[in-house]
Amino acid sequence: MRSTFSRNSRFGLIFDALLPLLATLAALAVGAVMLFLLGANPVEAYGALLQGAFGSTNALADTLVKATPLLLVGLGICIAFRGGVINIGGEGQLVVGAVSATLVGLSFPGASGWVIIPLALLTGFLAGAIWGGIPGLLKAYFNVNEILSTIMMNQIAVQGMNFLLKDIMIDPIQLEAASRIPQTARLAIAFDLPRLVPTRLHLGAALAVIAAVLVFIFLWRTTIGYRIRAVGLNPNASRYAGIHVPRYIVLSLLLSGAFAGLAGAIQVYGVHHRMFTDGSATGFTGSAGFNGIVAALFGQLHPLGTIPASFLFGALLVGANSMQRAVQVPSALITALNGLVVVFVVSSDVWRRRRSRQRMRDTVEEVRKPAEAEAAT
Amino acid sequence: MIEDLFTANVIIGILASGIRLATPYLFATLGETFGQRSGVLNLGVDGQMLLGAFAGFYVVLTTGNLWLGLGAAMLVGALMGLAMGLISVTLQAEQGISGIGVYLFGLGMSDLLFQKMLGTVETVKGFPQLHIPLLSDIPVIGEIFFSHNFLVYLAFALVPVSWFVLNKTTWGLKIRAVGENPEAADSLGVSVSAVRYSTLILGGTLSGIAGASLSIALLNVFQQNLTSGLGFIAVALVYFGGWRPVGVLVGSLLFSMVNALQLWVQVKNIPIPSDIAVMMPYVLTILALVIAVQRVRPPAALSKVFERGE
Numbered sequence: 001m002r003s004t005f006s007r008n009s010r011f012g013l014i015f016d017a018l019l020p021l022l023a024t025l026a027a028l029a030v031g032a033v034m035l036f037l038l039g040a041n042p043v044e045a046y047g048a049l050l051q052g053a054f055g056s057t058n059a060l061a062d063t064l065v066k067a068t069p070l071l072l073v074g075l076g077i078c079i080a081f082r083g084g085v086i087n088i089g090g091e092g093q094l095v096v097g098a099v100s101a102t103l104v105g106l107s108f109p110g111a112s113g114w115v116i117i118p119l120a121l122l123t124g125f126l127a128g129a130i131w132g133g134i135p136g137l138l139k140a141y142f143n144v145n146e147i148l149s150t151i152m153m154n155q156i157a158v159q160g161m162n163f164l165l166k167d168i169m170i171d172p173i174q175l176e177a178a179s180r181i182p183q184t185a186r187l188a189i190a191f192d193l194p195r196l197v198p199t200r201l202h203l204g205a206a207l208a209v210i211a212a213v214l215v216f217i218f219l220w221r222t223t224i225g226y227r228i229r230a231v232g233l234n235p236n237a238s239r240y241a242g243i244h245v246p247r248y249i250v251l252s253l254l255l256s257g258a259f260a261g262l263a264g265a266i267q268v269y270g271v272h273h274r275m276f277t278d279g280s281a282t283g284f285t286g287s288a289g290f291n292g293i294v295a296a297l298f299g300q301l302h303p304l305g306t307i308p309a310s311f312l313f314g315a316l317l318v319g320a321n322s323m324q325r326a327v328q329v330p331s332a333l334i335t336a337l338n339g340l341v342v343v344f345v346v347s348s349d350v351w352r353r354r355r356s357r358q359r360m361r362d363t364v365e366e367v368r369k370p371a372e373a374e375a376a377t
Numbered sequence: 378m379i380e381d382l383f384t385a386n387v388i389i390g391i392l393a394s395g396i397r398l399a400t401p402y403l404f405a406t407l408g409e410t411f412g413q414r415s416g417v418l419n420l421g422v423d424g425q426m427l428l429g430a431f432a433g434f435y436v437v438l439t440t441g442n443l444w445l446g447l448g449a450a451m452l453v454g455a456l457m458g459l460a461m462g463l464i465s466v467t468l469q470a471e472q473g474i475s476g477i478g479v480y481l482f483g484l485g486m487s488d489l490l491f492q493k494m495l496g497t498v499e500t501v502k503g504f505p506q507l508h509i510p511l512l513s514d515i516p517v518i519g520e521i522f523f524s525h526n527f528l529v530y531l532a533f534a535l536v537p538v539s540w541f542v543l544n545k546t547t548w549g550l551k552i553r554a555v556g557e558n559p560e561a562a563d564s565l566g567v568s569v570s571a572v573r574y575s576t577l578i579l580g581g582t583l584s585g586i587a588g589a590s591l592s593i594a595l596l597n598v599f600q601q602n603l604t605s606g607l608g609f610i611a612v613a614l615v616y617f618g619g620w621r622p623v624g625v626l627v628g629s630l631l632f633s634m635v636n637a638l639q640l641w642v643q644v645k646n647i648p649i650p651s652d653i654a655v656m657m658p659y660v661l662t663i664l665a666l667v668i669a670v671q672r673v674r675p676p677a678a679l680s681k682v683f684e685r686g687e
Binding site for chain 2: 038144147149151152154155156162163166167293294297329333334338339341343349350
């Protein structure tokens with residue numbers, strides 16, 4: 001019993017790789033029960049979801065647009081996790097990146113898009129890096145738990161955004177209006193990220209995929225990336241190997257924040273073309289800072305695995321709206337199911353860990369047995 | 378104008394609402410304190426609060442019975458605590474991330490139920506003010522401390538109770554042992570799992586009450602994301618308070634007082650940007666974490682998975 005999977009280790013490995021998929025199917029099964037209890041036909045509901053996510057060129061484009069920030073945030077999450085730190089601050093880093101990138105566009109309305117777009121994306125990247133780097137410094141040098149500091153930084157970013165959007169960044173037109181909606185003016189049309197096909201799909205999606213490949217190369221093919229992973233796997237061993245551990249903790253969180261910041265900048269220049277707030281972070285981010293964690297986990301914390309994972313969750317989010325229209329079940333169901341996916345994926349990890357230990361024990365046995373037999377003769 | 382903020386009436390008003398607004402923080406942080414002292418970081422507090430808030434609100438709206446509503450919130454919270462136990466104790470999942478999962482589930486589920494079962498924002502008649510005889514007649518003091526609803530008194534009463542339970546009872550000793558050195562506790566016959574399950578269920582129950590204190594005592598409404606991240610702040614306040622009920626009380630009051638001040642600033646139309654005012658407690662918490670972490674050590678086994686040796 002104890003080694004049926006591990007003896008046949010190829011099957012065991014495939015099973016490991018499929019675990020997230022099984023976890024998602026389990027979550028969708030729970031969703032089906034919930035749909036049924038809410039008086040909707042699950043088949044019809046999921047059918048509408050698929051149709052809404054993949055049914056037409058426009059639907060597919062929307063799915064890709066929705067997947068873009070998830071992928072970028074997810075890449076940051078991959079880096080952080082591989083470096084042994086947890087970044088819950090995606091929401092705040094996204095907001096900070098978006099606000100600072102918007103400031104760039106608002107400051108030079110007459111400039112060329114060729115200058116402003118790269119400059120704005122870079123600014124978003126750097127702003128996110130700062131917002132992630134601060135918890136990194138606090139963790140590395142003051143031993144402050146990064147989960148808590150990133151959560152606090154989320155709130156600080158949101159309040160800062162609310163303040164700026166009601167004050168210096170507000171659309172001059174809103175100043176005349178009675179209601180004063182807290183949003184900026186629309187950025188110059190010259191600054192819009194180029195569309196890829198005549199849909200809402202913009203260049204940002206391609207940039208995100210390129211970024212995923214770069215992050216993969218960075219983590220697995222460069223010395224710095226290797227050190228980040230080493231620190232994540234075993235900080236003590238890394239210290240003895242001469243790696244300056246605190247520096248790499250800061251770097252992991254800093255890069256993690258940078259990609260979320262880039263996601264924010266891309267959301268502004270590719271999707272909204274302005275910055276706005278409903279008072280909370282989700283109004284602008286659509287919880288991408290949290291859903292990016294879901295996508296990264298689903299992608300096994302691997303940059304390339306996060307590409308299809310983001311696509312899947314982008315599809316769920318886009319399809320949820322069609323489902324809502326078709327069977328009158330609020331799209332909030334998908335948020336709840338995302339939560340279940342996280343819980344199931346993380347919980348099912350226990351089997352993978354157990355089997356990987358079993359595999360190790362088996363290997364040790366296999367090596368030791370012949371050695372002992374040899375020693376006996 | 379700014380002088381308006383310093384009249385006796387306004388100061389009394391700020392202090393009284395500060396005390397009142399501390400209620401949800403207190404329930405949530407005290408519950409989380411128990412969990413963390415036993416070694417489990419429950420990041421799903423906000424989700425538990427949202428579901429508790431909805432359950433309490435819905436029952437009060439349909440039955441009109443406040444106690445039934447409170448019971449429903451406690452029950453839902455306890456179930457969510459049980460779920461967290463299953464995830465983090467039995468299935469040994471990574472606690473930081475699984476907590477985010479529980480949060481997203483609570484956020485989505487409470488929103489879903491709200492839209493499906495209520496549809497619009499309605500109000501209920503929440504817990505009434507309970508003037509404590511004699512004490513509430515004392516000028517100033519009576520108004521600040523003794524003119525609140527039942528849940529406010531309960532929240533503050535739980536501070537010394539929690540202190541007593543954690544420090545003076547066998548169960549409290551077991552909680553602390555399991556949080557500091559689960560292997561040693563296990564070898565002495567304490568069931569690590571049972572203790573952690575019990576603290577998580579208690580924590581969930583208190584989170585449920587924390588949510589209900591918003592929906593049927595302080596605000597008397599339910600809407601999407603009613604807590605707006607209050608549960609996450611509660612988790613941070615446990616660190617801030619050094620895992621002690623009294624420290625947690627100080628942290629909760631800090632947040633609620635600043636919130637109360639900010640509300641009055643808005644009411645009085647004083648030109649201080651309220652967003653900056655709301656931001657301050659978070660900045661302060663980070664600074665406090667920097668200082669506190671150097672002094673107080675977290676429970677040694679916090680957020681570490683315990684596996685029995687064979």
